[in-house]
Structure formats: structure tokens, C-alpha cells
Amino acid sequence: MTTTSTTPIRNGVDTAQxxxxxxxxxxxxxxxxxxxxxxxxxxxxxxxxxxxxxFWGAGAEDVSRTEPFIVDASEPPxxxxxxxxxxxxxxxxxxxxxxxxxxxxxxxxxxxxELHEVSSTLIGVLDARGAxxxxxxxxNGFERIELSFSIRGxxxxxxxxxxxxxxxxxxxxxxxxxNGVPVAVTADVS
Amino acid sequence: MTTTSTTPIRNGVDTAQxxxxxxxxxxxxxxxxxxxxxxxxxxxxxxxxxxxxxFWGAGAEDVSRTEPFIVDASEPPxxxxxxxxxxxxxxxxxxxxxxxxxxxxxxxxxxxxELHEVSSTLIGVLDARGAxxxxxxxxNGFERIELSFSIRGxxxxxxxxxxxxxxxxxxxxxxxxxNGVPVAVTADVS
Numbered sequence: 001m002t003t004t005s006t007t008p009i010r011n012g013v014d015t016a017q018x019x020x021x022x023x024x025x026x027x028x029x030x031x032x033x034x035x036x037x038x039x040x041x042x043x044x045x046x047x048x049x050x051x052x053x054x055f056w057g058a059g060a061e062d063v064s065r066t067e068p069f070i071v072d073a074s075e076p077p078x079x080x081x082x083x084x085x086x087x088x089x090x091x092x093x094x095x096x097x098x099x100x101x102x103x104x105x106x107x108x109x110x111x112x113x114e115l116h117e118v119s120s121t122l123i124g125v126l127d128a129r130g131a132x133x134x135x136x137x138x139x140n141g142f143e144r145i146e147l148s149f150s151i152r153g154x155x156x157x158x159x160x161x162x163x164x165x166x167x168x169x170x171x172x173x174x175x176x177x178x179n180g181v182p183v184a185v186t187a188d189v190s
Numbered sequence: 191m192t193t194t195s196t197t198p199i200r201n202g203v204d205t206a207q208x209x210x211x212x213x214x215x216x217x218x219x220x221x222x223x224x225x226x227x228x229x230x231x232x233x234x235x236x237x238x239x240x241x242x243x244x245f246w247g248a249g250a251e252d253v254s255r256t257e258p259f260i261v262d263a264s265e266p267p268x269x270x271x272x273x274x275x276x277x278x279x280x281x282x283x284x285x286x287x288x289x290x291x292x293x294x295x296x297x298x299x300x301x302x303x304e305l306h307e308v309s310s311t312l313i314g315v316l317d318a319r320g321a322x323x324x325x326x327x328x329x330n331g332f333e334r335i336e337l338s339f340s341i342r343g344x345x346x347x348x349x350x351x352x353x354x355x356x357x358x359x360x361x362x363x364x365x366x367x368x369n370g371v372p373v374a375v376t377a378d379v380s
Contacts, residue, residue, distance in 0.1 A: 011234070012236075013235050013236070013270055018270055021270075022322055022324065025318060025319055025322055025324055026324055029319065032317045032319045032322070032324075032328075033318075034315070034316050035313055035314070035315050036279050036280050036283060036313070036314045037311065037312065038280055038283040038311075038312045039310070039311050039312075040284070040287035040288065040291060040309065040311075040312070041307075041308075042291050042305070042308035042309065045202030045292075045295065046202075046203070046295065046296070047202070047292075048287065048288050048292065048308075050284040050287055052276045052280045055280075057269070057318075062268060064267050064268070064273055065266065065273055069275065069280075071261075071276060071281070073284065073288030073292070075292065076245075076247075076252055076254050076255065078211075078247055078248045078254070079247070080204065080207060080211075083255055086242040087226070088284075088285040088286070088292070088362065088363045089226050089285070089362050089366075090226050090228055090245075091261070091281050091285035092282060092367075093226060093240075094228050094230070094242065094261050094263065094278075095263070095278040095279070095281035095282040096278070096373070097228055097230035098230065098238050098240070098263030098277075098278040098281065099279070100375070101232050101238045102236040102237075102238065102263070102264075102265065102271075103321075105232060105235065105236065106236070115232070117231075117232070118231075119230065119232065120229070120230045121228075121229050121230075122227065122228045122229075123226070123227050124225070124226045124227075124371075125223070126223075126224050126226075126362065127223055127224075128215060128224055128247075130365075131293075131360050131362050131365075132211075132212055132215055132222070132360075134212065138222075139365055140360055140362050140364070141362050141363065141365035141366035141369065142362075142366055142371045143371070144371060144373075144374065145371055145373045145374070146373075146376075147374065148375075148377075149375070149377040149379075150377075150378045151378070151380075152379075152380055153379075157380060160377070161377060164377045168375060170321050170322075170330055171330060172316065172321050172331050172332075173278045173279060174373065175329055175330035175331035176279075176282060176331035176332055176367065176370075177366065177367075177370065177371060177373060178370050178373050179329070179370045180369045181314075181332045181333070181334065181335055181367060181368065182334050182368070183286070183335045183337060183364065184336050184337065185290070185337045185338075185354065186337070186338050187339040187340075187341055187350070187351060188338070188339065188341070189339075189341045189342075189343075189350035189351055190341075190342060190350075
């Protein structure tokens with residue numbers, strides 16, 4: 001019997017689990033449906049709070065989280081808040097960084113590349129004349145996002161660049177942020 | 191001199207400050223440029239950590255935050271993590287909720303509407319066969335987001351619905367999520 005000395009845990013990712021899950025998704029397409037949920041409540045001024053707990057995925061209601069995550073959002077004083085928390089646009093950058101980073105780590109693990117560092121700086125630029133309703137020639141959101149990675153790993157620069165490209169091609173949040181997604185808003189008011 | 195008994199603080203928003211800022215943006219368009227920044231570092235597996243502190247806006251480097259915000263992201267076990275934090279797609283929903291909510295509150299304050307409740311539930315649906323690279327007919331990101339508000343305030347239902355519509359038309363993150371934004375990714379690798 002031929003064995004290798006590699007462990008299935010690489011970059012902190014259980015690659016045996018990853019391949020097992022891929023097999024399940026291929027065999028049972030119904031398991032691929034995920035529904036993530038966030039509940040948010042206004043506190044005061046620009047300050048609101050989200051509760052993040054349950055979700056549907058892999059064919060079942062997830063029960064792995066015994067406690068909900070509580071995450072606040074607000075604004076700095078110059079945008080009429082009191083710095084109670086990061087602002088929503090900063091959370092969007094955080095979501096993008098976290099998703100590309102974990103996708104890079106997963107792809108590297110699948111390709112047997114050991115990583116030592118993945119760090120990134122993100123910059124989102126906007127002109128507030130859009131969101132302020134002063135000049136319709138500016139959009140409300142970021143005009144662009146610049147993301148710079150610094151990656152150190154046991155592979156050639158070419159292979160590490162390929163991993164970044166593969167992560168861009170597979171990241172959930174990179175797809176949402178670059179391509180947009182339909183958002184249906186309803187409001188029960190009284 | 192005619193005065194009213196209304197205070198400039200409404201829904202926790204200093205409306206005098208809001209109008210003052212709008213006057214500055216109209217008079218000095220350079221003040222409208224904002225640059226938000228997030229620094230992220232991989233910890234292990236699907237787990238990463240963002241530091242959110244400084245930004246450029248209103249014509250100056252902001253110095254209002256004495257300490258950085260530290261925000262983690264990870265995944266639940268079914269997506270190869272250990273529930274160290276909400277996942278990136280959930281943070282994106284949180285960003286959307288926080289931005290629409292504070293925009294509703296700001297718009298209501300400007301329109302002299304007192305709000306008593308703004309709460310929301312968001313659902314993001316995706317088929318993981320996209321991000322897993324199993325079936326190219328599915329996108330990586332959410333196929334759709336459903337957002338349901340519950341809003342109570344001292345105004346007619348019609349006026350409250352108008353405020354929601356105005357917030358959709360002015361929200362930074364709603365624009366980004368529905369329309370997408372160009373993301374330039376560079377990687378320094380070795």
C-alpha cells in the first residue's frame with residue numbers, strides 16, 4: 001500500500017471534509033441550497049444591530065451555533081453617528097476581504113499549497129454628492145474598490161497568482177459585489 | 191420671531207448637522223470624497239480578522255476613532271469553519287440592513303417623521319454548486335436577497351412607504367449590492 005505523509009488538514013482546512021462535501025453536492029443537488037438570514041433592529045440615530053444565528057444549508061436547518069452573533073453598525077460623527085461600530089460600507093469591504101481570503105485558503109488547500117500569510121488592504125472610494133442627493137451624476141455607492149493582497153506560501157509566484165485568480169472565479173461575495181444581485185424590499189408600515 | 195418647538199435632534203439624528211453638511215458638500219465638492227479602508231489578515235482555516243479604523247472624508251483624514259474596530263469572519267462547520275464569527279455572506283446582508291436602516295432614519299428625520307421602530311429580516315439564497323465549481327449554470331453569489339422591513343412611525347403609511355423608497359434611491363450599500371462595483375485585485379506573492 002502506498003501512502004503519503006500528507007495530512008488531510010492543510011491551512012487549517014480539513015481537505016477530506018471538503019472533498020466529501022463536494023461528493024455530496026454532486027450526488028444530492030438539493031443539499032446545495034443555502035439560505036442565510038440576518039435580523040436587524042434600529043437602536044437610535046445611525047446605530048442598528050444585527051442578530052445572525054440560524055441558516056438553512058446542506059439539506060437541513062443548521063444547529064451548530066448555540067449562541068447568535070450580535071453585530072452592530074453605525075457611522076462616525078462626520079456621517080451623523082457616534083462611532084458605535086464600523087459603518088455599513090466598511091462591513092461590505094470586510095465581507096469581501098473575508099470571502100476572498102477564505103476562498104484563497106480553500107483553493108490552496110485543495111492544491112496542496114501551504115500558506116504562511118494572506119493579508120489584504122481594501123479601499124472603497126465614493127463621492128458623497130451621490131448618496132446626499134446633491135448631484136445625480138454620482139452614484140450612491142463606491143465608484144471602485146481596490147484590494148491588495150500580500151500572500152506568502154510554499155509555491156511558485158505563478159501558482160500563487162493562479163490561486164488568487166481561481167478564488168476570484170469562485171468567491172461568493174466577490175461575485176455579489178462585482179456583479180450585483182436583485183434585492184426585493186418589502187415594508188410593513190404603520 | 192416665529193419659532194417652533196421642534197428640536198433639531200430627531201430619531202437620534204442631528205438634523206441641523208445634516209443640513210450643515212449638505213451645505214458644505216454643495217459649496218466645496220472636494221469635501222464629498224470618501225475613502226473607506228479595511229485591513230484583513232488570515233488567522234487559520236476559514237477564519238480571518240479585519241481592522242477598521244481610519245478613513246478619508248469631508249476633506250480630511252478622520253481622527254474621531256481612538257481605537258480600531260476588530261471584526262472577524264469565518265464559516266460554520268458545514269462550510270469548513272468552526273463558527274468563529276459570522277460568514278462573509280452574512281456580513282454582506284448585515285451591511286445592507288445597516289445602510290438601508292440608517293438611510294431610512296436620516297430621511298425620516300429630514301422629513302420631520304418620528305420613528306418608533308425599524309426592524310428587518312434579510313434572506314440571501316444561493317446554490318453552492320456555483321461556488322463549489324460543480325455546475326457553471328449557477329452563479330457563485332446569492333441568486334436573490336429578500337428584505338422585509340417592519341416600520342412604525344408618526345406618519346401615514348403612504349409617507350412611511352415613500353421614506354423607504356427614498357432610502358432605496360439613496361443608500362450606499364443598496365446601490366453597491368444591486369448594481370455591483372468594479373473591484374481591482376492585485377496580489378504581491380512569494
